[in-house]
Amino acid sequence: MPTQYSLQVIHPAFELLKRSARILHFIAASVILINAVHLLQVHHASKVMCYTQVVIAADIYLLVFFGGILLIEAPRLNLVFRCIETFTLLGITVTLFTDGHNWFGLLHLTATAGYLFLFYREWRVLRSEAVDIRATGISFPNFVKDAEIGWHEIKTIMPRYHSIIIETLRNKRIEFNLRQNLKIDELEQIDEFCSKHMVAR
Numbered sequence: 001m002p003t004q005y006s007l008q009v010i011h012p013a014f015e016l017l018k019r020s021a022r023i024l025h026f027i028a029a030s031v032i033l034i035n036a037v038h039l040l041q042v043h044h045a046s047k048v049m050c051y052t053q054v055v056i057a058a059d060i061y062l063l064v065f066f067g068g069i070l071l072i073e074a075p076r077l078n079l080v081f082r083c084i085e086t087f088t089l090l091g092i093t094v095t096l097f098t099d100g101h102n103w104f105g106l107l108h109l110t111a112t113a114g115y116l117f118l119f120y121r122e123w124r125v126l127r128s129e130a131v132d133i134r135a136t137g138i139s140f141p142n143f144v145k146d147a148e149i150g151w152h153e154i155k156t157i158m159p160r161y162h163s164i165i166i167e168t169l170r171n172k173r174i175e176f177n178l179r180q181n182l183k184i185d186e187l188e189q190i191d192e193f194c195s196k197h198m199v200a201r
Helices: 010-017 022-041 047-066 070-073 075-098 102-127 184-200
Strands: 002-012 130-132 136-140 145-152 154-159 162-170 173-178
Touching: 002 010, 002 184, 010 022, 010 102, 022 047, 022 070, 022 075, 022 102, 047 075, 070 075, 070 102, 075 102, 130 184, 154 184
Parallel strands: none
Antiparallel strands: 002 130, 002 173, 130 136, 136 145, 154 162, 162 173
């Protein structure tokens, strides 16, 4: 019998993040384009920086309007563009602070931090969107930080063909639908594994 099981699940918050990818890219592209247009109107601004931002914004707009399905089917592409957006916003932030526009710099710094956090979460989703059942307890994905529950905190655990339900002693109910239905033998093994550790707690 395996020493742990990893069940790929559908996390509602992560699914919402995936569905929001297009609008988030659109916002980033718009901010970058507005900054580029502003720089074009400033006489001492670097034209190379202006046109670079225009190209980046145009690439993101192309992704938003013509590659929407790719954001779902190829999440790594989404991650690449999120990284580009984050670094571009960081560059704009540094430029604004350098030019003495502290309030606008602070707003862009906030946006940069937000997009950096989104990049981190999207990277985490790619790495693991699963409920892990181990000898030490159960860990499951959460939007900010993955959570772990020890066996001594679990009241009941019900693995099913298409979902898994966990109830804690504090009457908290955690339920996830599985990305792939379990086979009969897999369900029996997981159920036996959980029963064994529930008794031994």
